[in-house]
Amino acid sequence: LVNTAQVHALLQRRLLIIAGKGGVGKTTIACALGLLASQLGKRTLIAEVDGIGRAASLLGVRPGGVGEARAVSPGLSVMSVEGSAALAEYLEIIMPVKRVLQVVLSSRIYQYFVAAAPGLKELMTIGKIWYEAERIDEAVGERRWDLIVVDAPATGHSLQYLGMPRAAREVFRAGLVGRESQRLNDLLTDATRTAINLVTTAEEMPVNETLEMYGRIRDDLRMPLGYLFVNRLHESPLEEATLDRLAERLRGLRGEERSLAEETLHRAREEVGWSEINRRYLRQLGKAIGEPIVPVPFLFAEEFGVEQVREIAAVLGSALASVAQPKSKHGKA
Ligand SMILES: Nc1ncnc2c1ncn2[C@@H]1O[C@H](COP(=O)(O)OP(=O)(O)OP(=O)(O)O)[C@@H](O)[C@H]1O
Ligand SMILES: [Mg+2]
Numbered sequence: 001l002v003n004t005a006q007v008h009a010l011l012q013r014r015l016l017i018i019a020g021k022g023g024v025g026k027t028t029i030a031c032a033l034g035l036l037a038s039q040l041g042k043r044t045l046i047a048e049v050d051g052i053g054r055a056a057s058l059l060g061v062r063p064g065g066v067g068e069a070r071a072v073s074p075g076l077s078v079m080s081v082e083g084s085a086a087l088a089e090y091l092e093i094i095m096p097v098k099r100v101l102q103v104v105l106s107s108r109i110y111q112y113f114v115a116a117a118p119g120l121k122e123l124m125t126i127g128k129i130w131y132e133a134e135r136i137d138e139a140v141g142e143r144r145w146d147l148i149v150v151d152a153p154a155t156g157h158s159l160q161y162l163g164m165p166r167a168a169r170e171v172f173r174a175g176l177v178g179r180e181s182q183r184l185n186d187l188l189t190d191a192t193r194t195a196i197n198l199v200t201t202a203e204e205m206p207v208n209e210t211l212e213m214y215g216r217i218r219d220d221l222r223m224p225l226g227y228l229f230v231n232r233l234h235e236s237p238l239e240e241a242t243l244d245r246l247a248e249r250l251r252g253l254r255g256e257e258r259s260l261a262e263e264t265l266h267r268a269r270e271e272v273g274w275s276e277i278n279r280r281y282l283r284q285l286g287k288a289i290g291e292p293i294v295p296v297p298f299l300f301a302e303e304f305g306v307e308q309v310r311e312i313a314a315v316l317g318s319a320l321a322s323v324a325q326p327k328s329k330h331g332k333a
Helices: 004-011 026-039 054-058 083-094 098-106 108-116 120-134 155-171 175-189 204-221 240-250 255-288 306-322
Strands: 015-020 044-049 070-073 076-081 147-154 194-201 225-233 293-297
Touching: 004 026, 004 306, 015 026, 015 155, 015 204, 026 044, 026 054, 026 076, 026 147, 026 194, 026 225, 026 306, 044 054, 044 120, 054 076, 076 120, 083 098, 083 108, 083 120, 098 108, 108 120, 120 147, 120 155, 120 175, 147 155, 155 175, 155 204, 175 194, 194 204, 204 225, 204 255, 225 255, 240 255, 255 293, 293 306
Parallel strands: 015 147, 015 194, 044 076, 044 147, 194 225, 225 293
Antiparallel strands: 070 076
């Protein structure tokens, strides 16, 4: 039985950023978490940063245009966010004359500026996420989204995105850009509104990268950390000794039966191997990291899709109810 009150504690925040090494399952976890939140009654937006619409496909819908929310269900939407599109959208809001806007957007100097200005893309991306987090639905006079789950890019890029508002704040102190950047950084460092959650697999390279990223977020960026999702965990129910005994008995088999049995045994040994590796790195993470760890099992599926995301959402629902809540000691609470 899921203790929804405790699950809600994380989902009370307005912005959950999902970051980590390339390929570890950020998009999968972001989609599952978004689905879970919507099932618990939160109007949820999954914002995929610089993606290719994979979040939408994982949720079983066609990707919408960049910067446009695509509804998955009444309580869940997905959106691709990208810096230069966000800048164009921003200009559209502040520039009332459409003809002038078109001239600006299509001018070569504008395009050159967008491509060349360092950090502009990152800043506008965070700006768009901030805008969606604060957005009021005019028709009902309420916030459009209760929660935004951000499917962030791989480690190095994520750090660039997260660090940009503070950097811009330092460069443009007073003035419009400085003030806006301050607001973005305020959101990112506010532990009542935001949590940065990392995803990793329990293997050497992703774990090393995760430990490094933890340090950067906690000590340099000083942003509030949430959960650490350890994805694709293998848990073999068998042991090496059992497999050895089985191997003995296979000797009696011949022909096709034998090769089938050997192949199966080989796979079982691989599972045992992975389970050991996973256990070792899970222990290492547990020792090195104070934040609560949420284990997510490896799911065997011919095609990884909506069904698997649903399954992981259910796993997260019960896991988040039973693991400790992240403390809000980092960032300004
Ligand atoms: N729990 C799981 N069990 C089995 N396979 C998984 C699991 N989670 C993710 N995968 C698979 O791992 C691969 C990477 O997942 P995903 O696309 O979510 O990673 P990512 O971190 O978003 O990658 P990228 O850095 O490329 O955006 C996918 O093929 C996905 O199907
Ligand atoms: Mg991804």
